[in-house]
Amino acid sequence: MKELLKKLVEADSISGYEDNIRNIIHKEIKPHVNDVKIDKVGNLIARKGNGSPKIMLAAHMDTIGLIVKYISKEGFISFEKIGGWDERILPTLKVKIHGEKGSVFGVIGSKPPHIQEKDEGKKPFKMKELFIDVGASNEDDVKKAGIGIGDFITVHGTLENLIGSKVTGQGFDNRIGCLSLIEIAKSLKKFKGTVYLVGTVKEEIGLIGVRGSAFSINPDAMLAIDTGIAGDVPGINETEVPIKMSDGPALDIKDAMSVIHPQVKKWVKETAEKNKIKLQFDVMSGGATDASVASIIREGIPSGALTVPVRYIHTPVEVADIKTIEDCVKLGVKLVESAGKYF
């Protein structure tokens, strides 16, 4: 499982450029399902089984990133954000720009402390002050490397082991969901009905891909498999985020856009209890998942989101517990097996 997570973490992906993650899911999932298709906007839709109920499990394949906005005469690159970034963490990131001649490494430069003016270091950088240095001497060098306006920029990172079953890496949101989809497909043997395992596009910029895929599949129930916020770190109040990284997957009860469908809640809660899988309940004021919009597709699809709690989400140093991912996969399999009793 860790090997596959490493492969996914190292595959570049951003909203609108999910090809690498999609290719990995396609290759891994194909031998374990009836068929796989890619729809017009790039969602991957794998089908396993036949008849009812029809259950859709969806994991978004994109990650937050950046995009080339302007190239200066001196060869420095200005950029725009794609998705929800904390701008304070952008300086000193290592990035990859995906131009027409392949990817080019770059760094987001910042002024060394030695030459900062008094109190300058205490203030966060403004986006417009930041730039990417690809080692070019001028604008021509950048263009010769195949970089142009509108090229996608991803964060460079890999997977590292921490103590015990903990790991750190970039893009856990939502490569962990993609990994879970693959592992659920591999583990599912006998069940009643059809499961659609869907890799969605452009979730981070407005929950885009799920709209068409949920519409075309028209499932009886939909579950997003995603990552959520683990609050068990200094600086976050337990009353604000009681969800812990290693206490099992979490079921989103409420987010900024939606409230879980009662039958989906019953299905997930009872299945976790019956199979003795730890489950947390997440009540959030902000954030949303693919499930948040699935409930307004067609006449409304009963939906909910199952998440793996991740520390430092939307940073290149996300931390997660492999054991929680294993529990999420186990629960996902049991949910498909028990779906016929609920839908």
Ligand SMILES: [Zn+2]
């Ligand atoms: Zn996500």
